Amino acid sequence: MYNFFDQLILTLGAWVVGLVVACGNGVSKFCCGQPLSEAAAHNVAAGTEIVLICVTIYGVFALCFGLATWLERKMLARIQNRYGPNRVGPFGLFQFVADGVKMLTKEDIVPARADKLVHFLAPAVVLAPALLMFAFLPFGRNMAPTNLDTAVIAFFAVGAGSEMALFMAGWGSRNKYSILGAMRAVAQMISYEIPLVLAAVPVVMVVGSLSTSQIVAAQGADGFLDMSRWFVWTPWGFAGFILFLVAATAESNRCPFDLPEGESELVAGFHVEYSGFKFALFFMAEYIGMMAMAGLGVTLFLGGWHGPKLLPSWMWFMGKGFLIVCWLIWLRGTLPRLRVDQLMAFAWKAMLPFALFNIFTTAVWFHLPKATLLQSAVAWLVTAALVAAAYWVVSRFVCRRAGALRVYHYAS
Amino acid sequence: MDVTFIILSLITVVGAIWAVTLRNLIHGVLSLVLFFFGVAGFFFYLNADFVGWVQILVYVGAVAILAIFAIMLTHNLTAKDEPGFFSLRWLTGMAIAAAVGAVLWFAIKNNAAMLQTAPAGVTSSVADIGRKMMTDWVVPFEVVSLLLTAAMIGAIVIAMEQISHRK
Amino acid sequence: MLGNGMIQGLLVTARNLLRSYFDPECLTTIQYPEERRTLPENSRCFPFLVYDGTPDNLRCVACKICEQECPPQCIYIEVERDAKTGKPVRRPRVFDIDYSVCMQCQICAEVCPFDAIKMDQIYELSGTDRFGGMLMNKGALLKSNEYYHQMHPTEANEVDARLSQSKKKASPPAAKPAAAPITLQSAPPPRPTPSAPPSPSVPPTPPVPPKSDV
Numbered sequence A: 001m002y003n004f005f006d007q008l009i010l011t012l013g014a015w016v017v018g019l020v021v022a023c024g025n026g027v028s029k030f031c032c033g034q035p036l037s038e039a040a041a042h043n044v045a046a047g048t049e050i051v052l053i054c055v056t057i058y059g060v061f062a063l064c065f066g067l068a069t070w071l072e073r074k075m076l077a078r079i080q081n082r083y084g085p086n087r088v089g090p091f092g093l094f095q096f097v098a099d100g101v102k103m104l105t106k107e108d109i110v111p112a113r114a115d116k117l118v119h120f121l122a123p124a125v126v127l128a129p130a131l132l133m134f135a136f137l138p139f140g141r142n143m144a145p146t147n148l149d150t151a152v153i154a155f156f157a158v159g160a161g162s163e164m165a166l167f168m169a170g171w172g173s174r175n176k177y178s179i180l181g182a183m184r185a186v187a188q189m190i191s192y193e194i195p196l197v198l199a200a201v202p203v204v205m206v207v208g209s210l211s212t213s214q215i216v217a218a219q220g221a222d223g224f225l226d227m228s229r230w231f232v233w234t235p236w237g238f239a240g241f242i243l244f245l246v247a248a249t250a251e252s253n254r255c256p257f258d259l260p261e262g263e264s265e266l267v268a269g270f271h272v273e274y275s276g277f278k279f280a281l282f283f284m285a286e287y288i289g290m291m292a293m294a295g296l297g298v299t300l301f302l303g304g305w306h307g308p309k310l311l312p313s314w315m316w317f318m319g320k321g322f323l324i325v326c327w328l329i330w331l332r333g334t335l336p337r338l339r340v341d342q343l344m345a346f347a348w349k350a351m352l353p354f355a356l357f358n359i360f361t362t363a364v365w366f367h368l369p370k371a372t373l374l375q376s377a378v379a380w381l382v383t384a385a386l387v388a389a390a391y392w393v394v395s396r397f398v399c400r401r402a403g404a405l406r407v408y409h410y411a412s
Numbered sequence B: 001m002d003v004t005f006i007i008l009s010l011i012t013v014v015g016a017i018w019a020v021t022l023r024n025l026i027h028g029v030l031s032l033v034l035f036f037f038g039v040a041g042f043f044f045y046l047n048a049d050f051v052g053w054v055q056i057l058v059y060v061g062a063v064a065i066l067a068i069f070a071i072m073l074t075h076n077l078t079a080k081d082e083p084g085f086f087s088l089r090w091l092t093g094m095a096i097a098a099a100v101g102a103v104l105w106f107a108i109k110n111n112a113a114m115l116q117t118a119p120a121g122v123t124s125s126v127a128d129i130g131r132k133m134m135t136d137w138v139v140p141f142e143v144v145s146l147l148l149t150a151a152m153i154g155a156i157v158i159a160m161e162q163i164s165h166r167k
Numbered sequence C: 001m002l003g004n005g006m007i008q009g010l011l012v013t014a015r016n017l018l019r020s021y022f023d024p025e026c027l028t029t030i031q032y033p034e035e036r037r038t039l040p041e042n043s044r045c046f047p048f049l050v051y052d053g054t055p056d057n058l059r060c061v062a063c064k065i066c067e068q069e070c071p072p073q074c075i076y077i078e079v080e081r082d083a084k085t086g087k088p089v090r091r092p093r094v095f096d097i098d099y100s101v102c103m104q105c106q107i108c109a110e111v112c113p114f115d116a117i118k119m120d121q122i123y124e125l126s127g128t129d130r131f132g133g134m135l136m137n138k139g140a141l142l143k144s145n146e147y148y149h150q151m152h153p154t155e156a157n158e159v160d161a162r163l164s165q166s167k168k169k170a171s172p173p174a175a176k177p178a179a180a181p182i183t184l185q186s187a188p189p190p191r192p193t194p195s196a197p198p199s200p201s202v203p204p205t206p207p208v209p210p211k212s213d214v
Helices: A004-005 A008-031 A040-080 A095-105 A116-135 A152-170 A174-209 A212-217 A234-250 A276-301 A313-335 A341-367 A375-404 B005-019 B025-045 B049-073 B088-110 B126-134 B138-165 C002-024 C063-071 C107-111 C145-151 C153-170
Strands: C047-051 C075-081 C088-098 C118-120 C143-144
Touching: A004 A008, A008 A212, A008 C063, A040 A116, A040 A276, A040 A313, A040 C002, A095 C075, A116 A152, A116 A276, A116 A341, A116 B025, A152 A174, A152 B049, A174 A212, A174 A234, A174 A276, A174 A341, A212 A313, A234 A276, A234 A313, A234 A341, A234 A375, A276 A313, A341 A375, A341 B138, B005 B025, B025 B049, B049 C153, B126 B138, B126 C107, B138 C145, C002 C118, C063 C075, C063 C107, C075 C118, C107 C118, C145 C153
Parallel strands: C047 C143
Antiparallel strands: C047 C118, C075 C088
């Protein structure tokens, strides 16, 4: 029974592939008088599988995007003691459909002096990396779209492509606010990419592989204890997870790192000059990128699809991703926007040294003996002490100075 | 010829030509990005996916962005004195390009390992690359990182001079 | 320690988030068109004309005091004339108030010696015509005394008491029974006996203008 639900999606997919191949055979018999050859049938099956995987992933995550916008508005509203959307459908659940229709029917305005081609290309280019990032995440048992040897670095490489897209959007609009927002976005993303990658390095070191499937497999255990080997329970994994969360928040340009679109000073940053569905694409790219980052966080630190065998594996994955998204929304409802100098100082003076030290801690953990329970406990305590000491040093000496009050020459 | 190869070559060559001929510098950088993607595609085509991803991560994610920052921080975006085709500057550039091309050509021509095709079924795994870098090639690896450190220190020194000038 | 303030802030927002589901104090929004706040008794919007019993029995005698006093000059009154004699009858033929001009100052209600003009509470007004859309004529302005009682019970009771008193004082025997007997039963608080409507011929001396009671 458990296996049935666990592999339900795969079974359905296999059924559809079989159906398509059978239809192909029928058409071929009707047209040419003979069934498909072996190679042709194989090609048809493989092609159908690829299309199915894409359609499923993009369909599911487009729906998740819609629900995430609803959830975000609802949670932010409750944090601010309001109701939030509650008109369209039960609890306002279909708000995103109404929003989508609104976006589609709005006029698409292109500034007269914009760089037309770049302005036109940017929304597509920004969405492509966000969607591509899902190709490298294993969503459940036997449910990895690709099985790359280099999936982690591929994920980051694809994510790096979105920086260029944001710059294209800002520059193509020929608007000073959008170019400022774009330069901020690019500077911020390039700065936070380093702690993001460095936060993932300990996991890669311990697993000894860049493949997300193997990283997930290394965190699995039998039966009900399937959550005991998640990396987040180890000191270095916990520290890495926190670092990853912070850097991922910055990478997806979300509050408190939403300087690129800071409404109060830049109107909307790099997408000021976009309206209608092009704006919706930017919006979608932000949310889908955020969910992809959440998925990577789940894969690297929260055990991927592993979990006690109460729920199917894909449900564990989606549930954990959902929790991270909730955390990001909560954070957005809590923290104000950083200043640019604080942002850069935090990335380079606090996160970078801490991430580097975390790699060292991981090496210590890797070489400490962990054969018996006592040895494991000692290793855990030693690395925990190292992480805590590093955190203390960072917060005591680095952040104090980085967050020092700015001296205003004229405004005070 | 392979269709994939032709498409990738088209992307790469067109991107490279645009990058040097377009008058708008930002368009040039964007074409350069296209070129980088084409090169990354070649790496994937050659089954070196790690190098391909690093190509994207480093060149699209960092080098192109750096180029953009350099352009945005430069005051005069358009060159006022456009040199003629046979001006001294063009000739020097062509001479340097020819020299680099010649060196590459001879290096490839005279290196037997470069010319032989990889035996089928051999893939370069990341672990192998890492092991090689940490054992056989550790000295060049460290030298490269020293070079990068030196470049970074140089940049900081230049920036510091500017700051002290301002004060 | 780094992150202390952040954790405190997160706790605050989490508490707000959860409490909004249990504590009505943490969810102060009113879903306006469906839910409404009950207006305070003394809230006011635009003026209207009070009638007793039937709309023919309006209290206004077309004395034009309100028209003169109105600061933005939004009231326009024409006196009705007898069809045969041409003499003015003590009632308005035309009574217009332009709500788009009215500034809701209540001065018309203050100065009216007959308690004929009072302040309404209907604030949801909209129109498509910019110039004439909010011009209310007599028919639109007329509202019953019961309505007034429902809206401002205390004030209406006071007014009723005063009117009946002045009626008794002014013309105890001459009160014409021809005036329609009025039954006023809808107002919730107990009121003194309803006053006879000021028929056009009745009040020789106007009662003392009501003092501002709010």
